[in-house]
Amino acid sequence: MKKRRISLFNAQPAEDALLVAVQTPGLSQHAVSDCLSELSRLVETSGGRVVGTVVYRLERPDPAFFITRGKAQDLASKVQDCAARTVLFDDDLSPAQTRNLERLTGVRVIDRTQVILDIFAMHAHTKAGRLQVGLAQLEYLLPRLRRMWTHLERQRGGIGVRGGPGEQQIEVDRRRIKVRISQLKKELRQVERHRDQLRKHRRRHGWILVCLVGYTNAGKSTLLNTLTGASVMVNDKLFATLDPVTRRLKLPGNLQVLITDTVGFIRKLPHQLVEAFHATLEEVLEADLLLHVVDASHYEAEAQVEAVNEVLRELGADTRPVIGVLNKVDREGALQRARRLCKLFERAVPVSALTGQGVNDLLVEISDELRYQQVRVSVRIPSHRGDLITLARSSGHVLAEHYDDGYVKLTANVPADIAGRLRKAEAGAGEER
Template sequence: MGDGPDNDGALTRAYVLHPELTSDRDRRPAGPALEEAVALAAALPGLDVVGAEIVRLPKVAPGRLFGSGKSEEIKAKLEAEEVELVLVDGPVTPVQQRNLEKDWGVKLLDRTGLILEIFADRARTREGVLQVELAALSYQRTRLVRAWTHLERQRGGLGFVGGPGETQIEADRRAIDEQITRIRRQLDKVVKTRELHRAARRKVPFPIVALVGYTNAGKSTLFNRMTGAEVMAKDMLFATLDPTMRGVMLPSGRKVILSDTVGFISDLPTQLVAAFRATLEEVLEADLVLHVRDISHPDTVEQAEDVEKILESLGLREDVARFEAWNKIDLLDGEARAAAEAQAARSPATFAISAWTGDGVPALLDAVSDALDEEKTERVLDLAYAEGRKRAWLHEQGVVLSEDETETGHRITVRWTARQEKRFREL
């Protein structure tokens, strides 16, 4: 996003509003929701969040979201704080956005726009960049009362917030649709390339462990502890956007591939779920899914439910092993910590850990190793002499128990996992 609207590098003064619709019985608790929205804003470089508040609404005003009295009250605060950008933690219609910007004399972003800006700032791989552009265009297409061209942006970001590359033009639907078609074509190529990489990786004998979790749960910190990799790990929402893969040797000597994924978030706008599906598809390849939870967070249960819902919508198979790592145990006081550790100990698939201090991580790694070593079966295979490649693969895997020569080739007794058998059949 660059430095916000000012070319001189000054920070954009931003204000966060969380509208709490009092008539909505299913609404999230407003306090933690506002904290999350402020953390989202803090994840975007160039912003200085000068204030934040919960706005209780009995009902949504169709043209302006807030009633006239409340709108005037907010305007006075924005003027007093010299606010340039308002972030509304929720959906805002194009008409509401245009009216509020006019009334308040500021720029306004809703939750989807903000998350898109963060994604644009974080995307590193070719695929990540294309996915963000696709999501941004889908979002922009629905808001043609006030459209941006983010393709002229400079220094990353989408130009919603402003910046040297912004030209506020009314782009027509056809232009956007043409861009969407072009990007989809590029994405198809990238996805095919990734499918080739993935097919090559399927031949790699190592199981894949995918780290998933709510944004800011500490996945990247755990990833770093497990791999020794300097992956960007900040106390910041969406610090990881593109999946990072690393080969890791577990203490047992077992080698696995560890995959760190983008953080999940509640109320993720639909066009973003679609856009980032490919990024999360790494999870579908996993042999074990490790769900990292921030156990110190007041909404840890709701966050875990959000993650489970997204995994379900991705179509994660029932038979994939799943562990929960209850992270940030070091942030709980003595009594709460003891209770969480005792509760985790009651489940063989739950581990209380601190990725930061390393507490509980060795036990987690041992359990991961054991889970991936489960259920081996013995088979007797007859291989022809011409099938030297298959024979070599079996020896590489370390699954050969005995081997005898026959008239036509080799009779080999193996002990292997279902995954190894599947890979062998694919050779």
């Protein structure tokens, strides 16, 4: 017997959506407008169409309707006026709030998290990406099963009664979902182990790891292509890149590093996604240097920087060395804004990943920062250890290299872990003598 597929995602065609935002004390009208603009882009990316927007002023969210019953009744009237088939809230709704709003408005009600999860599902092309999105979706879905079955009971002409078929099926579905969540977590642990082995392999071969982070659509993929000559897909849509892409980058002074493009961040990034994408975001935690790419042409660039920093803090990656890459300075007014944004970073470089402006300055800045992290080491190791000599050359800067009686005296600036391996080889050679 074929199992019934359980999903709240991609279950219906693209729908006309009415967007709802809430303005609470301390939140400016400008900030609310920007949130609605971003929500509108999320809808477009997911294949929907915005038919209207509405903003409600609230002191605090209402536990039953989020926007109070009176405002919910007003919302129902607006739904009829614009013939919306979906109401989309910019904030997270509880299952009870969603259920109450759907009963009152008579249309499907979803929140920002569901739209983001839907977009992630659209753009997940690798096995790891699909596993991570699937886990986030199921964890979001689990507490909302009763709402799903309320819809089905209505379609059958009645409301579910305790112990009825809907109530029994909810428990069956809940068990299935919990089993599937457990399976996905197990498979993701295997993905994490595989990626951890890759990182260890890179470390053993002396690779320095640089990671691109930033707000979604800030231009990270374009920058990766410009820096490395890669051909990563570039799309003017939110969350076009989900799976990490790693390429080799040659810096001034013949220093070679690996640079990784990662998933973009966004304000109110669902916690389920941060948790589920732990395997992907491990790249950020392991990086020697983060390049925080900022769309300097965006009027809310400062808020976007803070949103990225908030996610980095949640990941525990906020102590990593960072260079601010103030991108899109080829656009009107962006260079002036970039000069103000420089104050948010200890090191920052204005660039245009599209035209190449400032890219050479960025390469120099990256090289300088990585060399600053290096330590100087002077060792005497057996000359047959060519692997270590090559490692010192590729991961750092060799200052002196002198061969004598089967040994080589090496002075170099290298990463701390490579310095430790060189000293260990020297100590081992001393014991053999």
